[in-house]
Each structure stands twice: as C-alpha cells, then as structure tokens.
Amino acid sequence: MLLDVGGVDYLERSPRFDVVYHLLALPVRAATVEQVGTPRRVRVLVGVPGDEPHVPSVADLWPNADWAEREIFDLFGIVFDGHPDLRRIQLPYDWQGHPLRKDYPLRGPAREATPRPAFALKSNVPAGTPPSGKVAAALQKQRELGEKGSS
Amino acid sequence: MGADVVERVGNTMTLSLGPQHPSTHGVLQVVVEISGETIERAEMEIGYLHTGIEKSAENLFWTQAQTVIERMDYLNPIGNSLCYVLAAEQLLGVTDRIPPRAQAIRVLMTELTRISSHCVWLGTHGIDLGAISAFWYIFDIRENVLDLVELAGGARMHPNYLRIGGVNGDIPAGYLEKLDELIEKFPQRMHEMRTLLQNNPIWRDRTIDVGVISPEEAVRWSLTGPALRASGIAYDVRKAFPYCGYDTYDFDVPVRSEGDAYARFLVRLDEMDQAMRIVAQTRKRLETPGPIMVDDPKIAPPAKETIAISMEALIHHFKLVSEGFRVPPGDVYQAIESPRGELAYYLVSNGNNRPYRIRTRPPSMYNLQALKQMAVGNLIADVVVMIGSLDPVFGEVDR
Numbered sequence: 001m002l003l004d005v006g007g008v009d010y011l012e013r014s015p016r017f018d019v020v021y022h023l024l025a026l027p028v029r030a031a032t033v034e035q036v037g038t039p040r041r042v043r044v045l046v047g048v049p050g051d052e053p054h055v056p057s058v059a060d061l062w063p064n065a066d067w068a069e070r071e072i073f074d075l076f077g078i079v080f081d082g083h084p085d086l087r088r089i090q091l092p093y094d095w096q097g098h099p100l101r102k103d104y105p106l107r108g109p110a111r112e113a114t115p116r117p118a119f120a121l122k123s124n125v126p127a128g129t130p131p132s133g134k135v136a137a138a139l140q141k142q143r144e145l146g147e148k149g150s151s
Numbered sequence: 152m153g154a155d156v157v158e159r160v161g162n163t164m165t166l167s168l169g170p171q172h173p174s175t176h177g178v179l180q181v182v183v184e185i186s187g188e189t190i191e192r193a194e195m196e197i198g199y200l201h202t203g204i205e206k207s208a209e210n211l212f213w214t215q216a217q218t219v220i221e222r223m224d225y226l227n228p229i230g231n232s233l234c235y236v237l238a239a240e241q242l243l244g245v246t247d248r249i250p251p252r253a254q255a256i257r258v259l260m261t262e263l264t265r266i267s268s269h270c271v272w273l274g275t276h277g278i279d280l281g282a283i284s285a286f287w288y289i290f291d292i293r294e295n296v297l298d299l300v301e302l303a304g305g306a307r308m309h310p311n312y313l314r315i316g317g318v319n320g321d322i323p324a325g326y327l328e329k330l331d332e333l334i335e336k337f338p339q340r341m342h343e344m345r346t347l348l349q350n351n352p353i354w355r356d357r358t359i360d361v362g363v364i365s366p367e368e369a370v371r372w373s374l375t376g377p378a379l380r381a382s383g384i385a386y387d388v389r390k391a392f393p394y395c396g397y398d399t400y401d402f403d404v405p406v407r408s409e410g411d412a413y414a415r416f417l418v419r420l421d422e423m424d425q426a427m428r429i430v431a432q433t434r435k436r437l438e439t440p441g442p443i444m445v446d447d448p449k450i451a452p453p454a455k456e457t458i459a460i461s462m463e464a465l466i467h468h469f470k471l472v473s474e475g476f477r478v479p480p481g482d483v484y485q486a487i488e489s490p491r492g493e494l495a496y497y498l499v500s501n502g503n504n505r506p507y508r509i510r511t512r513p514p515s516m517y518n519l520q521a522l523k524q525m526a527v528g529n530l531i532a533d534v535v536v537m538i539g540s541l542d543p544v545f546g547e548v549d550r
Contacts, residue, residue, distance in 0.1 A: 001370050004517075006497050006510035020497060020510065022484055028366050031383050033390045033404050041392075043484060064373040067197075067520050090198040090549060099206050106210050138459040 001026045002062035003041070007072040011102040016050030017078055021058070048078055057083040075100040162186050168534060170199050176275060176538065177545030181522070185531050193526035193534070195519065200549035208509050212475030213239055213315060216506055221309045223511065224547040226268040228309045229260045229300070230489045235509075237394055238485035238498045239315045242478045245445050252441035253317035254396050259330075259433040260300065260312060261395075261487075262426040267296040268490040269423050276416070276539035277348065280357050285347050292340050295333050302326055316451045317444035322437065330434055337427050345420065358413040362525045362537035365410060372521035375514050376492025377422060378541055381407045381414035388488040400429050412540035419542075422490075450476055475504040491515050491542055511550060515543040 003022040010016060021044040030036045048055055057080035059065045069080040070089040077098035080086060088095060097104055105112040131139070163186045170180040178199035184192040204223055208216035220235045221228040240246045270293035277285035297307040303322045304310025312319050348354050364374065369382040379386055387404045389397040405421035407414035444451040452471050453464035470476075480502040486495035492514030499508035518541045525537055 001373050003373060003493065004495065004497070004510070004512040006512075008499055008508045008510070022495075022497070022512070026370055026384065026386055028370055028384065031385055031406055031408065033385045033387065036384070036386050036391055038391050039386070041484070062373065063371060063524070064517050064520055067516060088198075090201040099203060104206075106206065134455040135459050138456045142460060 002058065002065055005058075005065055005068035005072065007076040007078060007100065009076060009100065009102045014049070015047035017048035017053055017076060019046045019048055019055055019072065019078060020044070021046070053078040054081055055079070056081050059083050074098070077101065163191060166531070170196065176543060177548075179519075179538070179543070179545065179548075181526075181534060181538075183526065183531060183534065188530050188532070190526045190529055190531060190534070193523050195522065197516075197519075197545075198549050200545045202550065204550045205509050205511065209506055212504055213478055213506060214471075214475060216509065217313075217315075218309075218311055220509070221311055222546065223513070223550055224489065224491070224494070224515070224544050225308065226271050226544050227264050227489050227491070227494075229264045229304075229313065230487060230494060232311065232313045233257055233261050233395070234485055234487040234489075234494050234496050235498075236313050236315050237487065238483050238496045239478060239506075241483045241485060242481050242498060242500050243315070243450065244479070245316060245447060245450065248445050248447070249317060250442040250445065251396070252321075252437070252439070253443045253445075255433045255436040256303070256318050256322060256443065257313060257395050258397065258400070259430060259437070260303065260318075262429045262433070263296050263300055265426045265490045266423055266430075267293045267300070269419050269426075270296070272419065272490070272539075272542045273344065276542075279535045279539045280354065282348060282351070282354060285344060288340065288343055288347065292337065295336070299326075299329060299333060302329060314444065314451075316447065317442075321440075321443050327434055327437060330430070334427065334431050334434065338424075341420070341424060349417070349420070355413065357533075357536055358416060358540070359409075359411060361412045361529060361533045362540060363409070363411045364521060364525050368524055369410070369521070372524060373517045374492070374521055375517070376488065376490070377415055377418045378492065378518050378521070380405065381418045382410035383408040388486050388493050392486060394485075394487060400432050402429050412536050415540045477502060477504050478506075486512070489514055491544065491547075492518060511547075513547045513550065515541075515545075516548045519543040519548060 001024045003024050006020040008018040008020060010018065023042040023044065025040040027035065046055060055078060057069055059069060067089060069083055070086060072078050073080060073086055074088040074090050075098055087093065097109065163184050165182060165184050168181040168183065170178045180196035182194045183190050204219050207219050217232050217235055221232045224231050240249065270289045274286035274289045300310055301307045303326060304312030364382055366382045366384055369379050369384065383406060385404050385406045390404055402425045405418045405425065407418055448467045453467050457464040458468050478500040480500050482497065482499045484495055484497045486493050493512065494514050495512035497510040498506055501507040522537055522541065526534060529537065
C-alpha cells in the first residue's frame with residue numbers, strides 16, 4: 001500500500017527537493033489483528049533537482065498517487081512524468097507560483113509588497129499598565145512574606 | 152444547488168453534483184458520467200477549503216503550530232494535535248519520559264473525540280438518507296462528550312489541550328464523576344441508535360451492497376480506518392504501531408468482510424462501543440494522581456506561580472515564550488488512528504525553533520479518492536450514501 005507521497009523543499013541543498021514516499025506492506029487476507037501484526041513500513045526519499053524538477057509518476061502502480069502527486073505539483077511545482085491528469089488540485093488553475101516552496105512569501109507575493117497597517121505594529125496594552133494575574137499575586141505574596149521577615 | 156447537466160454525449164450524460172450540495176459534507180464537486188441512472192465514471196474536484204495550514208504552521212514556533220494543525224480535521228482536533236505532539240516528541244527524544252497520567256489523559260481525550268466525530272458522521276449520514284430522528288439522539292451524546300472536552304481543555308471544539316511533553320493542565324475536580332455519568336448513559340443511547348437504524352428496512356435497502364470495495368481494491372486505493380476494516384483487513388494503527396500505551400488497553404478491532412456502506416456503518420458503531428471501553432479503562436487509571444508534564448524545563452513551561460520567585464523559572468519562561476524551544480534536526484513519520492483512518496505527520500526539523508516541514512497524511516483525502524472506483528456501476532442516488540459512508544472531512548482533505 002502506498003501510504004503517502006509528500007514533498008520537502010530544502011532551498012539551499014542540492015538536489016533542492018525531496019519527494020517522500022511512505023509504503024506499507026499490508027497483507028490483503030488478514031481478518032484479525034494478529035494476522036496483520038506489525039506490517040513493514042518503508043520510507044523512500046527521492047532527490048529532485050531545483051532547476052529541472054521532474055520525477056516519474058507512480059500513479060500507474062498505485063491509483064491513490066493521483067491526487068497526492070497533483071498536490072505536490074500544485075504546491076511545489078514538481079512535474080510527475082507520465083501522470084494521467086497533472087492539473088492544480090488545491091489552488092485555482094490560474095494561480096501563479098507554488099506556495100510550499102521556501103522562497104514563496106508567507107502572505108503571498110502581492111500582500112508582501114504592501115506594508116502592514118499601522119495598528120498591527122502597536123501593542124494593545126498602554127505603557128505603565130500595572131501587572132495583574134497569577135504573577136502579580138505571587139509577587140504580592142512574596143512582598144508580604146518579606147515584610148513579615150524584616151519586622 | 153443540486154445537479155446541473157454539463158453535457159450529453161450519445162447515451163451518457165455528464166452531471167455536476169456540488170460543490171454546494173448539502174450531501175457533500177462540506178465543499179466537494181463530483182462530476183459523474185451517467186448512462187440512465189448508472190454511474191460510468193466519477194471525477195471529483197477538491198480544494199475549495201484550501202487554507203494553506205501546512206505553510207502557516209511552518210512559520211510558527213513548534214508549540215504555536217499545534218494551534219493551526221488542530222484546525223485541519225475539525226471533527227477530530229485532539230487527534231490532530233496528538234499526532235503532531237507525538238511526532239515532535241520523537242524528534243526531541245522524550246517519548247519514553249512522558250508521565251503515565253498525561254498518556255492516560257491523552258488516550259481519554261482522543262477516544263472522546265473519536266466518539267464525538269463518529270456522532271457527527273452518524274447524524275449527518277442519517278440526514279443524507281432521510282433518517283432525521285437519529286441526528287437528534289446522537290447529537291445529545293455528542294453534547295455530553297463535548298462538555299467533558301470543554302471541562303478538561305477549556306473549549307468544545309479546539310481546546311489545544313495537549314502539549315509537547317504532556318498536557319496543558321490536570322483534569323479538574325469532579326471530572327471523573329461527570330465521566331461516570333456518560334459511561335453509564337452511553338450503552339443505552341447506542342442501543343437506541345441501533346434499534347433506530349441497524350434493522351431499519353429503509354436504511355438496510357439504501358446501504359447494503361452499495362459502494363462495495365474489495366480488500367484488494369481497498370489496499371490499492373490506500374483506504375485506512377473503518378473503510379478498510381469494513382473490507383476485511385484488521386489494520387488499526389493502535390494495534391499495529393501502538394502509541395500512548397494503547398498496547399496496555401484491552402479493546403477489540405471490529406472487522407467486517409462485506410465492504411459495503413452498511414458494513415462501514417456497523418464497523419463505526421462497534422468502534423464507538425470500543426472507544427467507550429477504552430474510556431472506562433482510562434477512568435480507572437486517572438484515579439491515581441501524578442505529574443502531567445515531562446520533567447524538562449527546556450520543553451515544559453514552569454508553573455506560573457514560580458516565575459516571580461525563581462530566577463531559573465523566569466529565564467525558562469522568557470525563553471519559551473519569546474523564542475520557543477529548538478528541536479534536534481531529523482525527520483520522523485508518526486501515525487495515529489484517527490476516526491477516519493491513518494492520520495500521520497511527516498515532520499522535518501533543521502534544528503530551528505520552527506518546524507521546517509509538516510507533511511500531513513490526510514486519511515480523508517485518500518479515502519475520498521477511492522470514490523472514483525467505488526461509484527462506478529452504482530446508481531446516481533447512491534453517491535450520497537457512498538460519500539457519507541466514507542466520512543470525509545474537508546478541512547483535512549484540502550488543508
């Protein structure tokens with residue numbers, strides 16, 4: 001069973017990307033927990049160069065790789081050769097860029113260019129506000145103890 | 152709303168169901184090619200709920216990331232954070248040092264959310280098929296369960312109660328008595344649900360032999376959870392790769408061989424009973440008090456009261472709040488049994504105070520994808536039954 005296909009972007013490394021396959025050796029005839037036991041789990045890491053991100057598709061071996069590979073294509077821009085239907089899956093078809101790449105800005109390219117509003121930079125607690133809560137209570141208690149000790 | 156005719160070619164007609172169709176449990180578009188009323192091909196369009204949670208989480212501290220991760224599978228928030236927390240603990244190398252009381256609270260909370268998640272599935276699956284009364288009965292149980300989650304964690308849906316290293320706080324006084332009330336009430340309610348639905352002739356007609364998937368196909372499509380176990384494979388992550396001390400609990404894994412929607416329904420019902428069995432066992436373990444956080448000041452924040460008195464506590468508190476803790480470099484794949492199947496996180500750390508990569512294995516996405524195979528040869532009206540029986544959660548499918 002192909003458990004999962006995932007992608008990782010190591011921006012500075014060469015090859016830049018990793019495509020991560022997790023496989024599980026699950027018996028088909030296993031109606032009890034004992035028959036399943038602890039199946040073997042295998043992780044396969046495939047390095048993919050950043051300038052030409054191409055990997056052969058495994059969708060012909062495991063049909064569930066279809067959506068997983070489309071998602072990696074969508075979010076990392078890695079092309080799976082031989083995939084039957086390689087389209088964007090999570091983002092709109094006209095989206096620019098691949099958001100899970102490490103060089104893609106968190107707030108998106110458009111919003112990154114605009115400055116944050118002024119109120120977002122200010123603290124909502126006015127200067128000089130006395131402390132409150134558990135810490136203040138503990139401090140008060142310690143002060144009382146200290147006063148008792150000195151008298 | 153409803154079905155729109157997209158095109159007609161020869162004897163077949165292409166119909167679009169959704170994305171705002173009430174039976175899709177979220178936002179899912181199913182494009183089906185039908186000949187008469189029989190489905191010849193089904194394609195799905197997902198991504199309407201994509202919120203970039205993985206990207207957001209990679210830009211937060213290890214503890215902060217948990218907050219957004221809980222929102223992926225919104226019916227199983229504690230399961231999501233449990234899986235993430237276990238993975239991070241493996242990277243930190245503190246897995247063996249988690250106190251047993253914290254483990255028991257985690258098991259209690261995940262099993263309670265499993266019950267509440269299955270309650271939502273059962274209620275909405277029933278509504279899809281016109282069995283509305285079941286919804287009201289089962290949501291009563293769900294309210295009781297969520298009250299217990301709120302009592303311990305502080306919130307009904309997304310308590311963010313678990314922490315890397317343990318849990319946020321101990322369960323309050325009088326909690327176990329409240330839990331006893333639920334344990335006592337639950338079997339009667341489940342019996343009512345079974346009498347309402349299990350032998351209901353309409354329910355049986357709508358679900359038996361609908362959406363059949365063979366064990367071979369189930370493995371090929373990477374089905375997990377109740378959908379896989381209804382096809383006759385007893386794979387449960389809690390038994391195969393035990394975590395949180397699940398190997399010390401006594402519970403059965405319900406398995407059916409039919410592989411149809413009715414089998415998936417029965418497996419989930421049995422699973423709810425088993426979850427309550429585990430809850431009753433954790434209740435016994437929680438009678439003995441003990442620590443609830445790992446004894447490591449680099450991970451566990453100091454008690455609030457000590458901050459004003461101890462300088463070390465103040466420094467640790469300041470460090471944890473202002474820059475979090477660093478996690479040794481490495482990668483780990485941690486799986487848990489979520490109500491929908493094998494939920495897993497593949498975490499990569501580069502030694503920083505933020506996770507480098509969080510890859511989710513979303514069980515709903517893989518389960519839902521099998522609909523492409525399952526729907527062929529079934530009637531168009533049964534698409535609703537099949538989607539319901541797979542129990543997808545779109546917060547998780549789209550992330």
